[in-house]
Amino acid sequence: MADDGVPGSTGGSVVVPIESTPTLRATVTHLVESAADGEFSAIHFVVFATWRDGDPEAADREASVDRLLERVSTWAEADLADVDEVDVDDVEVVTTVVGGDEYLFGADDYVRELVAYAGDHGIEHVVLDPEYTPVGNTTLLQSLEFALSRTDLVVREAPVARPTRRERLRKEATGIRFAAIFGLSLAFYLALGDPFYPFDVVTGVASATVVAVTLSRVSLDADPSLTRTPIRLLRGAVYVPVLFFEILKSNLVVARVILDPRMPIEPSLNRVRVIVGSGLPITTLANSITLTPGTLTVRARDGDLYVHSLIPWARDGLFDGSLERWTRFVFYGREAARLPTPRERDDVGIFQGPDATEEYPGARADGGSEREGAAVVDGSTADATEADGSEDAEEVTPE
Helix, strand or coil, X not given: CCCCCCCCCCCEEEEEECCCCCCHHHHHHHHHHHHHCCCEEEEXXXXXXXXXXXXXXXXXXXXXXXHHHHHHHHHHHHHHHCCCCCCXXXXXXEEEEECCCCCCCCHHHXXXXXXXXXXXXXXXXXXXXXXXXXXXXXXXXXXXXXXXXXXXXXXXXXXXXXXXXXXXXXXXXXXXXXXXXXXXXXXXXXXXXXXXXXXXXXXXXXXXXXXXXXXXXXXXXXXXXXXXXHHHHHHHHHHHHHHHHHHHHHHHHHHHHHHCCCCCCCCEEEEEECXXXXXXXXXXXXXXXXXXXXXXXXXXXXXXXXXXXXXXXXXXXXXXXXXXXXXXXXXXXXXXXXXXXXXXXXXXXXXXXXXXXXXXXCCCCCCCCHHHHHHHXXXXXXXXXXXXXXXXXXXXXXX
16 A cells, blocks of 8 residues: 655654554554654554464454454554545555464563564564553563663654543453452452451452452453353362362372482473463463472473473373363363373473483573583583583583
8 A cells, every 4th residue: 555656655664563452543543643744654553462373262362353453454544534645545554463473471572573573574663552561461561662672673652642540540440350350359358257247348348459450450461251251260160179189199209209219300391382372371381380299380481381390200291281181171171172292292392311302492591502502401411521522521511
């Protein structure tokens, strides 16, 4: 839709990350006005994917994002049609989704995807909706702006009116997320106290209100579904005793290893790529692994969980994917739980010990070298020393 020969469209391109916000409509209008003034010749509206290709329910999320992008495109074209000096075809309006091939966990991940998209399309400018909060995380915008400030992109915030504090509080206190967090907090408070004691009821309501107002948009990255949430809670109730059984079983195995010196203790850092979705599902899985003695989730990155295991039995259980299947059952149902294990999918890796299969990706970022990584993979420094025969090789130590 771009026409390089039309006056008023001589500027460069701009990329705008979007979510459904109270100021999105005004932000679109501001961008169209800027394009009409010749600042931009193309406007790229992008949405960061909250799923990874192949995730359960990815189709539903894609459909929701497609509706948002279609709405934004319609707004932009309508605003362009209202500008007398500029024809609709004079400014190119592009809508797309980025980051669908991996999970995005923080500001650096979002900025990496945004910079890559800008580089592929020759874009130098970024405009942020002042109410923009990726995946509903209200704490991320400031760090996103900070991360963008370290790039070569020109970044500014759209100068549009923001909701007043009263309007914001009223919205936070009437949404589905607020109701869900309020109900859970109040139920937990009364379970610890006396639900028939008036003082506990009053203080419980006050505490739950504070928690819901401050954490509703941080704890949940989307509004709970009124049809799916009750079913997920029932599945979760089934999963809790299963998790307790796994914890008990692991306790007994680890205790036996500790008490019997003949039993093997082989600590190792492992990688397992999981297919459970982002947000709450992957958080549930990571915490379930950590609660199980013998394993500790130390990092989540791009759909990979980095897990420290104490004994081979714990590592084998991790690779067999029992907790992954149960997590999929809780959030997506019985059919979603029927998938190959991480071992069968070859979605596993071992970073340390004699069974090491790959180098830990953080080795070089932490100051390590390729030589150090090789020593870790080999499981000892002796092989590296013998192969090199130099004084430098003697300084190589396992990670």
